[in-house]
Amino acid sequence: MPFLSSLATAIASPPFPAPEPVAALEALQAQLQAVVVGGRTAGSPWSTGLPALDAALGGGLPRGRITEIVGPLAVGKTALLRRVVTGVLHTGAWVAWIDATRTLAPAPWADVGERFVVIRLLDKKRAAWTADLLLRSGVFGLVVIDGAPPLSRVHGVRLAQLSREKDAACVVLEHVTPGEARFQPPRPAPCAYE
Secondary structure, eight states, X not given: OHHHHHHHHHHHSOSSOOOOHHHHHHHHHHHHHHHHHTTOOOOOOBXXXXXXXXXXXXXXXXXXXXEEEEEOTTSSHHHHHHHHHHHHHHTTOEEEEEETTSOOOSGGGTTSOTTEEEEEOSSGGGHHHHHHXXXXXXXXXXXXXXXXXXXXXXXXXXXXXXXXXXXXXXXEEEEOOTTOOSSOOOXXXXXXXO
C-alpha cells in the first residue's frame, strides 16, 4: 500500500508546476503571431502630416496592412495622400500610384520626385494584379490603388499578405457619389420562363 499512497501523492502534486494560464496563453499568442505574420514586425507607420489623424490611426497609415480611404469627390482624399506620398518619398522609399480610372492630374505631382511612379491602366480590373506585382517587387514602401473596382476577398488577403511580407503600406482610394450604395448586391441572372 505504500506504493499506492506515493503514487496518489505524485499525481496530486506533480514535480513540475503547471504553467499559469495567463503565461501559457501569452506564449501561445506569441507563437501564433510568429506563424501568421512570419515573425516580422511592421515598420513605423507613414505619417499623414496631420497630428490629430496620425494619433487616431496609431501613428499614421500602417505598414503591412491595407488601408481604405472612401468618400465623395472633392473632399481632400487625394490631397491627403499627396502629403503621405511626399513624406514617404522624403524617407528614400519609392511610391507607386495605380491610376485605374486615368483621372489623376499630373500637374500637382510634377515636383514630387523621381521615386514616384504612376501606372495608368487600360483596364481598371487589372489594378489588383498590378498592385500584386508592385508589392512583390519589394521596391515600393507605399502602393496606392485609385479608382479600381472593389477588391475581392482573395485579392484583399493576397495584397495584405504581400504588404506584411514587404513592410509596405497599401492604400485603396475609392470615390463614391452621395446617395450611391457602396456595396451593391449581385443581380440575379435573367431567366426566361415559358
